[in-house]
Amino acid sequence: MKTSYRSTWIFLLLILVGIVVGGILGEVLGQELSFLNKGYQIGLKPPFTLDLNVMQLTFGFLIDVNVASVLGILIAILIFRKM
Template sequence: MRKKNNWTCFLLILAGIVLGGFIGSLFPDSWVNFGQTFGLTSPFILDLGILSVTFGLTIRITIGSIIGIFAAIVIYRFI
């Protein structure tokens, strides 16, 4: 029996999130695109005089991305 790689699972879950979000954006008025957004709505700017750094992070979780995560886990179990 082959040992499963954790990186494979991580990459499959990321691909499931991206594909689920893409499918949700294809149907903007559907239940697949229903979700919640978390994070900073406006970026945080740190100005040090000679260096200016902008921080910002927004995560959008939709029903499509959750379906993509479950599909990735099922695919991973069959690999």
């Protein structure tokens, strides 16, 4: 059971690394390969602010998904399956 818990964290870490590396490669290679930058944004836009007179809470959430990030996720899943 401990192995399953550990493999879940490794899987999530690989997915996160795949998203970040894919996004960076999409930005860098987006000039030559314009299809890598095609994508959309998901989230709260503009952020939501809750004013409680004593303090203000601002909630925001935005994910920018592009083709390179999706390719990074797929490569991360393939790497995890080979482990």
